Amino acid sequence: MSEERWLERSERWSRLLLRLYPPHFREEMGDEVVEAYRDRSREALRRGGVASLLWVWLRALADSLRNGPGERLRPSIAWRRMGSWGRDSELVLRRLSRAPLFVAAMVGTLTVGLGAFAVVYAVVDKVLIEPLPYENPDDLYFAWRDYGAIFDLKRGWLGGTDVAALKDGGGVIRDVAGLGRESRTLGGEGRGEPQEVAVMVSTPNLFDLLGVRPMLGRGFAPGEGGPGRPPVAVLTYDLWRNHFGGDRGTVGTEIRLNGEPYTVIGVMGRDFHFVRHSSLGPPQGADVYTTFDVNLAETDPGAGSYAGLLRARPGATPQAVESAVEGVGRRVDERDFQSRGLRLYPVGMKPDLVSGVRPALVVLGLAGLLLVVVLMVNLATLLLARAAQREREFAISRALGANPAALVRATLLEGGVLGALGGAGGALVAIWVTRGLVSLAPLDLPRRESIGVDPGVAAVVVGVGALLGLLAGGVPAVWATRTRLSTLLGATAVRGGGGHGRMRRGMVVVQVALALVLLSTGGLVLRSFAQLLRAEPGFQPADVLTFTVPVTQDRYPDDAAIRAVEDRIRDALAALPGVRSVGSTSALPLTADASQTTARFPSAPGNTGEDEHDAPLIDYVSASAGYFDALRIPLLAGRVFGADDREDARAVLIDHTLAETFFPGANPIGATLMLGGDSLTVAGVVKQARLYDIHRDDRPQVYLNNREYVSRSLSWALRTDRSPMSLVSEARAAVWEVDPQLAVSDVRSMDQVVAESLRQQRVSTVLISGFSLGALLLAAMGLFGVVAGSVIRRRHELAIRMALGAEQGQALRLVIGEGMSLVLLGLLVGVPGVYLAARVVGGVLVGVSPFDPPTLGAVAVGLALVALIACYLPARRVLGIEPAVLLRQE
């Protein structure tokens, strides 16, 4: 074989090896490399013959295997080494300032989307992620009594004896505080109107246990608790500001709670918002802190009414704490309850606090994340469209020798700058929206007062924006490096669009799929909320005004005095113009304010002989004769209490769940009900007026006659002909006419009470609906862009079709069909996502299945309809094509 033949083979081999290098390297250096290998091969052939040549070929293979892929990875290294970011960002800013519409579209989209994200992030971060503002908050637990062995109450208050036993428990339990909470009237003597305040009564170690100190004055000293303790109080910041005008001189002065004097020894800081976890119902805060005047160890073990707050030794595992608490529980069970099986158990403070809102927040957080992804895809589409407009510029710069890395860098920077701008806008929006949201949020949303967009959250949002922009810029950047002058100049000249079409279509499919997931979630949450609004809670909330008037011991020492003042208040209220009926109760519906005890119907046909069934735990509420009329609680059988004093002292009303359980098909009227030690007679059956969740019955209810079972904290319900809130000042005046020292608190219409119980669901629903509509809008925008691009790209083809006799309608259908096929694909791709989302969202739905066919069907159809419109609008441009003119033009 001639030398020339060998060299030709050599060249073919080196050209093959060159394929290992990236195209731009081949283009620029390929010929030279081939030539160098040719020189090298010639030399080897002359020096050592074919064997030597083969060795060169082998070396060349090794060389290319190393350097080819190395060169492909080079851009990432090259940026670092070359570092002309500064100059590039200047260029990017200059270029962006020349396209204000594009910038406005991008930043606007981002602002809205990231604003929504920021709100959700702020809430999730503050509620789920950030630790509680106490010293070593992970070592704090609340302890509960599990009455499961005796009646159906898994989370009951501790007895004072339990608290004392836990405190002596030792081991990993470092300290325990007992907590009670009551409402008292903060005396109005000389200090404005009397005000109902929540008082946290605790053992004196509470603040030390939490590791917090008052802002002014001091906390409780160890000796300031128990019998004969000095009456001292610590105020919260809000009460100090609002009631005492933020006067530093308040410390050391005397205040009156229910007429009793207390000395203010301290004021807590602004960010101290402690809540006592409840056995049932939401956690509760307080306005004033004071200490027990009893020794908890000497209280009645059976009277559970204390929360136990426990601090474990640092580093103690939850399991160790649990076994320590359970150990104490076993001793208490043996000592005080003849080993009937009462248990004590701890719950971590934070998990307990957030457990109620966690499912909703998880759904919200995921929805927010999905929205961000949709946003990113949208951003990429916009950047890609812009890159497409500049594709000739790219191609020419490349041809003129511009570094492809610089082009990539420019595109990435563009995305990053826009993303950061949008993030800043989003953070600003979020600052306002979060304020609104917090005022809407449920009062028991853990730590709602600390929710806000602080610099940390704002930084995260700006960062996420910039990251989004960079990621979104990456897609067109990759595409830009692939741009080839030859293909591009050809393609742009003829068809007006480059090879990015497939990428854009792919992104539309993704957008439609994500929009489907978000919309179906939104649809389900909306349906669930509609079910809640339609729920029949067992009373009619419209046209009812409610408020609470506590009656204090110092002014009304006995039952007779309470009855007398209640009569006077009732008469005064009934005399107001527009008031149709007046009733009073110890616990309004949806307030979770009732007390619990066990009930028995000794001779009821429904008894089974099993204690658990025959002695259920019930909520008992005392109510006046007029209460059932004022709230329109339906009377199903018998009668309500008579209006006459004491006549019905032993009469009791039961709810329909008790009647159904114990008197199936029989008449409960006249039956005997044993409640605690009291024997009562069933006078009537009413529908359950729900105390907890609006959408389902809870524990059975028993109504006692409040002529006999008086209550010091009476809530009033006034059914009126007028708008309830217009009655407020007259009602207040009427109460103060009776006694100016009475506090009138919790003034709300019953509609507000209902609305507040649904606040959390309302906020979630509004947010998720907003997210899903945003996703729909973004998907529609993407679709619009693709179809519009397709019309431009295919206008020649369409013109030729029309010139050959196709109807305009056919051409229109062709273009719309192209768009709708993407939608269909997106819907198909989205189905598994919908399935996954349904599993997540299932936990927060009420009265609707996560796979509710009507909802999911409606969402799919709605999405398809919107998509059809988004296709039709740009597709109409087809009608403007005049084949003769267009084809002659080019």
Add this chain to the structure above:
Amino acid sequence: MGMDRERPIERFLPLRPVEFHVLLSLAAGERHGYGIIQDAETRGEAVVPDVGTLYRALRRMQDQGLIGAAERRLAPDAGDERRNYYRILPLGLRVARAEARRVESLARAARLGGLLEEAGA
């Protein structure tokens, strides 16, 4: 690439062996790529750069403004039009000198520290 020339020389140091070979060869005069490999071979280097390594370095060093394409060809072979000739740029010269000084001072330090035997040993 005016801005690049104002960059501190130290940014480029230490040079990779292949980069140093390139600068060393081009400091003596314009070369095409294979000429640089031949130079290294004639100098009796233990490690002669591979073709791919060399051309990647040439491209990179052009971008960095260390070397440039020569406008004329010194020794035009027949059928040579596929070859590019390279020349060293002032920045390249400064970088090569700085690298040489750096290596020299390292060697001196090594000798003082007893790591290296006296020259010729």
